[in-house]
Amino acid sequence: MSKITIIGSGNIGLSLAKGLVKSGQYMPTDITLTRRNIANLQEEAAFGFRVGDNNAEAVLHAEIVVLAILPQQLRNVLEEIRGTVHVSQIIVSVVSGVSCADIKQVLGLDKLVVRAMPNTAIAIGQSMTCIATDTATDGEIKEVERLFESVGAVVVIQEDLMTSATALCACGIAFFLRAIRAASQGGVEIGFHAHDALKMAVQTAKGAADLLLQTKNHPEGEIDKVTSPKGCTIAGLNEMEHNGFSSAFIKGIKLSAEKAGGLYSE
Ligand SMILES: NC(=O)C1=CN([C@@H]2O[C@H](COP(=O)(O)OP(=O)(O)OC[C@H]3O[C@@H](n4cnc5c(N)ncnc54)[C@H](O)[C@@H]3O)[C@@H](O)[C@H]2O)C=CC1
Numbered sequence: 285m286s287k288i289t290i291i292g293s294g295n296i297g298l299s300l301a302k303g304l305v306k307s308g309q310y311m312p313t314d315i316t317l318t319r320r321n322i323a324n325l326q327e328e329a330a331f332g333f334r335v336g337d338n339n340a341e342a343v344l345h346a347e348i349v350v351l352a353i354l355p356q357q358l359r360n361v362l363e364e365i366r367g368t369v370h371v372s373q374i375i376v377s378v379v380s381g382v383s384c385a386d387i388k389q390v391l392g393l394d395k396l397v398v399r400a401m402p403n404t405a406i407a408i409g410q411s412m413t414c415i416a417t418d419t420a421t422d423g424e425i426k427e428v429e430r431l432f433e434s435v436g437a438v439v440v441i442q443e444d445l446m447t448s449a450t451a452l453c454a455c456g457i458a459f460f461l462r463a464i465r466a467a468s469q470g471g472v473e474i475g476f477h478a479h480d481a482l483k484m485a486v487q488t489a490k491g492a493a494d495l496l497l498q499t500k501n502h503p504e505g506e507i508d509k510v511t512s513p514k515g516c517t518i519a520g521l522n523e524m525e526h527n528g529f530s531s532a533f534i535k536g537i538k539l540s541a542e543k544a545g546g547l548y549s550e
């Protein structure tokens with residue numbers, strides 16, 4: 285398997301590293317993790333990952349370099365590695381709001397850059413990852429696709445849709461988590477202990493997602509099967525809509541997409 289260096293071992297960088305190892309296709313020793321404060325990587329080092337705080341050195345032997353720092357940290361990192369990255373490597377950036385061209389401009393090279401937008405479910409092999417590039421070839425895209433397919437589902441999209449993908453999938457996991465939390469709070473109010481209410485809400489959400497994944501049916505078709513005439517489901521659903529449920533979701537996703545597009549210039 286390719287040697288991978290992940291620069292920026294925070295929430296998404298570590299989730300990716302864990303997911304790759306969990307997939308069984310990578311050994312911890314195939315993966316180098318960097319962070320500014322290496323003391324925060326002791327657990328990962330004990331697990332077998334290679335760890336370091338020298339980005340320039342860490343990219344030297346990698347076949348794939350994953351950039352997983354914040355947009356505002358990217359320029360410094362690129363300046364650190366520009367002398368040691370080489371043309372045979374693929375640079376994969378999960379940084380929101382930064383184009384392939386932006387990265388190549390700072391690196392000052394015509395490097396292979398592929399953008400990937402995963403979500404934190406990558407840690408358990410359940411990410412929805414969108415991939416885009418400007419100049420990488422189909423073969424190079426395939427290599428990155430294979431990497432992310434080992435940790436979830438992958439869709440290759442146009443680069444100009446990457447901020448939309450960020451909102452829908454990367455931020456989206458937080459939106460669905462909040463929806464589950466809200467359902468469990470409703471459950472407590474109607475009589476369940478918190479841990480039972482959460483378990484019920486989680487399994488119900490999983491059932492809903494699996495129904496769509498397995499049947500490929502439209503959500504409204506599945507909703508129609510639940511809403512008995514004059515019944516309690518349609519009463520609750522309509523009350524939610526009167527209070528702006530779909531509208532709130534749509535507006536939140538639109539605002540996240542707008543924000544994602546401007547993160548690099550902030
Ligand atoms: N958190 C998420 O669910 C997702 C985040 N992203 C993107 O991934 C990037 C990272 O986000 P998070 O993991 O949430 O942030 P984070 O703040 O948890 O992680 C960033 C990590 O980079 C490290 N770092 C900073 N400067 C560094 C340097 N010079 N060298 C090495 N490491 C350095 C920090 O110590 C930190 O551990 C962002 O650009 C974000 O837009 C993309 C998809 C999902």
Ligand SMILES: O=C(O)[C@@H]1CCC=N1
Pocket residue numbers: 380450454455
């Ligand atoms: O909130 C953020 O800015 C990052 C990007 C997508 C998920 N987390």
